[in-house]
Amino acid sequence: MALRDVSVLFRTPWIIITRGLAFVIQLFVFAYLISGLILVPGLNFFQYYAVGSVVATIASISFVIGYDIFEEAEEGVLDYLLTLPISRRQFIIGRALGGALRAIIYIIPMFLVVAFIEGFAQPLSILSALLSLFLLAFGVTGMSITVAVSVKSANRFDVVLALLELAVSRGSTALYPIAFMPLYVSVFAPFSPVSFAADSARASLVGFSLDLPAIAGLVAFVVVFLGLGAAFYFRRLEGGIYS
């Protein structure tokens, strides 16, 4: 099941190419220009934004699995998938893993560009940052699945997922430092999983230090939402609520 979700990505390579190009333009035009306007001692905003934009992108891509699952249920493809000889547990884990792997594969070219911009300290820096991104992707996948199987109306589902995506990405330290946030954002931003991933990735890439509290936050996020997503999905598929 995981491979199926991953292969979806490669069936539409033009999406990867256009999104990749959009990322490069955003980085080397928008971020480059803005960083010239923002002069804060001790902060290279271009580098700050580069890491943050990769993290925000992976969060956004990880939400897609929820749309896939919702669409499959609406179009009846889920009925077909459920008749295949795989256990429900494998099915659910496969979907979550597939969603997360897909997001990681999608982001790797952009991530490598950013790693070079940051002048990564050592190869382990890249692995460590990727781990943070993977944890974020896994958790967001679980969150997306939770919403997909909890909300019944298509319109409501779109709105809930879009708001959630906005909240976790924009209300985070991915694109701007907490010191410059208005109070009503800065209160919540440190607890956003996107903040955990962005802070942890920055710490890994610049000088290779592990931001343990951020990684712990990410692990907790994964455990909570993957658990919730799996439980809700399992209940819906095997408990008769789906039918």
Added chain:
Amino acid sequence: MITFDNAGKRFGNLDAVKDFSITIKDGEILGLLGPNGAGKTTLMLMMGTVYRPTSGTISVNGYDVVKQPNEVRKLIGIAFQDPRVDGILSASDVLNWHLKMTTLFDKVERRRRVEDVLKSLDLWEARKKRTWLMSGGMKKKVEDAKILVQRPSIAVFDEPTAFLDVPSRLLVWKMIRQLRDEGSTVIVATNMMDEAERLSERVAIVNKGRLVASETPEQLKGTVKGGEVLELTLNDGSEFKADLLREFPEVHDVKQQDNKIMVFLNSGTLLLPKIVDTLSTRGFKIESVRLKEVSLEDVFLTYTGQRLE
């Protein structure tokens, strides 16, 4: 062997299936005949472990669909009424992925089987076409092909020839029979009388979620008393007496309109020579004979009081 024992499925206040009991023997083709909304698809999805029965039990080759769903899924393949395929995939990719998920065949064997089935169904030329670009008939054939290529122990087809033209329908029926000949048990849900009659060894009539009757098509037809109509035109019917033919136990009613005699009976093909003989020995000259046999449509009407739309 598949056993439904008082199986039921309730959606809110609606009983989609209620107290459904039937045993399907190994290697038979069972036709599930019923109008849209009769509960046929719900029955199949319960058997395929997608829906859980809310009452009763269903077992497939001894495995309970609720307690041992993983074992059941290994035995069953379902071709859905509306094609359930990833539109972005080509026909050949759809079948290859399906085989990958349902069998242990290696790449070479998968490729060989996919090629065989696509050629048989006249889809080979379109094998690389994305399914969302295909016509309704082609998509339907791809859906059927999933099960024809998988060749599961229990093959379930939901309206297998909907959207198909006549040559394609005949082809799919032939391939379903071949599947049975190779040992699969086949269940075909349909609301098409001719499909149920031509394909099934046994027909189960389903209406409003309940099993109404389950026999061979011939046995079912035999249950419609006087369902066949023999129309005889005599050169002169003025001397004809209905009691002359009522002496046959298979004759249920005789009506006369001038020279035209209408005999409502069973086993018309067997009785026809005897009736002709009886009339001839009494001096009647028969100008024409027409026998209208009982159809499953008549059977359905008899059992449910409604026509199959």
